[in-house]
Amino acid sequence: MVEVHNCPDKALSDGAQSLYPEQFEKMMRDIDVLAPVIGKSVSHRTFNTEKAGKTQSHSGESLAFDYTSPLAEYVNTHSPVVCAYSGGNGAYAEQAIQHYFGKTVTPLAEHNFRGVMDAVISGRASLGMLPIENSLAGSVYENYDNLARYEDIEVVGTFTMRIEHSLLSVKGSSPDKITAVYSHPQGLAQCSDFLAGYPDWERIETDSTSSAAQMVAESGDKSRAAIASGATAPIYHLEILKSGIESNPRNYTRFVIIARTGEIVASAPNTASVIFSTANEPGSLYRVLGLFAKYGLNLTKLESRPVPGEPWQYRFYANLTLPEGVGSSVVAAERIRSAIAEMKDKNRAGNSILDVRVLGLYSVKE
Structure with missing residues (x-):
């Protein structure tokens, strides 16, 4: 049990052992990071938010993320919200929606990943939950390609969930x-x-x-x-x-939450997903990576994929973030946006970078 108070000195009881709200938030973020490592998940049961002077209460399972984030704000103000996923009842993506949003959104089953993208673009769903990478099997290349193909879609968040597989059959097998x-x-x-x-x-x-x-x-x-x-x-x-038949019990899938471009804007993102291509000349990729280092950004993902219709041409997918403890979310946002702006300048100048597109600017707690 944890005591929380916004002014412990004036608490009617247990003020000396109470945490300030920001200390509690930091503790919960640390627990959210630790939980998957030991095969656990965090269930958030209730929360309250102040909106326009009116308190909103949410009962039952609720958002498993920072409820002050732009994504949570969108969910709170656009109810009911539908989130599309690929698969049927019981699919891992449906479970990810339930773990991440609780009962605040309605899952919508689609037959495949492209159906999820189409559902978001058409407006049948406001959000989509797509697997992008697994700790054992690697990247879900189809979804990397889908993100590149659908320019009206962007990444607005991520969620990592432990995956435990079972062998199922009919009775008597x-x-x-x-x-x-x-x-x-x-x-x-x-x-x-x-x-x-x-x-x-x-x-x-x-x-x-x-x-x-x-x-x-x-x-x-x-x-x-x-x-x-x-x-x-x-x-x-x-x-x-x-x-438990997965090859390693530490089997995690990282999902991305998608929305229509411009629908959800992060004011102070700490992570960027970008795609770019470089000139076919010595040192071109090296110079791009040096640009990330210039702004003190950590390259947490770099993946190359062939460009459709252009044999032997490749584009790169990169995730950029500011290392923890280096600066505030405002500093992270400034550095990320500055790095992307310089990438676009180099693209226009034809200097190493042939093409660049931002797949998403968002905040993650991991």
């Missing part, structure tokens, strides 16, 4: 009866060590792990199994034959 296993390519890759013990099983890729569970349930075939979340078992009336 067992591993020795299985001949085919269904899952999303990422699910199959994340369970490669487990699957290596069953080399004769046919691997069948699906659009999502939840759709794999649904297909197995509808087949009624004891020789088929799905790799999916154990949470989907009761939804599709399946049995868990084995849980």
Whole structure:
């Protein structure tokens, strides 16, 4: 139990052991960072915010992020908010929405990742939750390409969630009866060590792990199994034959929250996602990386992808952030925006950088 008071000296009791609100916020951010490391998650039950002199109370599970952020402000002022995801009931992306937003948004199932993008652009959904990277299987390249393709979409936040896979099948089945296993390519890759013990099983890729569970349930075939979340078992009336089959228990997926460009603007972002291409000449990438160093930015992600329709041409995806403890959020925002402005200047001048586009300016607590 933690005591919090905005003026401990005037507290009616336990003032000496109370934390100031900003100290409590710092503690909760530290816990949010620590929780995934030990396989836990933080559940935020209630919160209050002051808006235009009126207190808003939210009951039940609520936002699992800083509720003073522009993203949370958007959710609070645009209710009801719909967040699209790829998959069916029980999909990991749906679970990510529930963990991140609680019950403050309504999940909308789409058949694939592109459907999520289309739902946001068309207005059927205000937000989208897309997996972008997994700690075991690596980047979800399709979504990197989607972010580059859809210029009316931008990243407004991120969320990291632990992923625990289970082997599911119909009642009466067992591993020795299985001949085919269904899952999303990422699910199959994340369970490669487990699957290596069953080399004769046919691997069948699906659009999502939840759709794999649904297909197995509808087949009624004891020789088929799905790799999916154990949470989907009761939804599709399946049995868990084995849980925790991912190759490493420290299996995390990083999701990005997307919105229409300009819909949610971060006043003091500490992270930027950008894509750029460089001239095909010695040292061009080196000079771009030197630009990041010039502004004291930490390069936390650098990925190259081929440019469609341009053989042997590549674009780079980069995540930039200010190292923790270097400065305030205002300092981070100034440095990030200055670095991007200089990148655009170099692009216009034809100096090393051929193209640059900002995928998102946002704040993360990690």
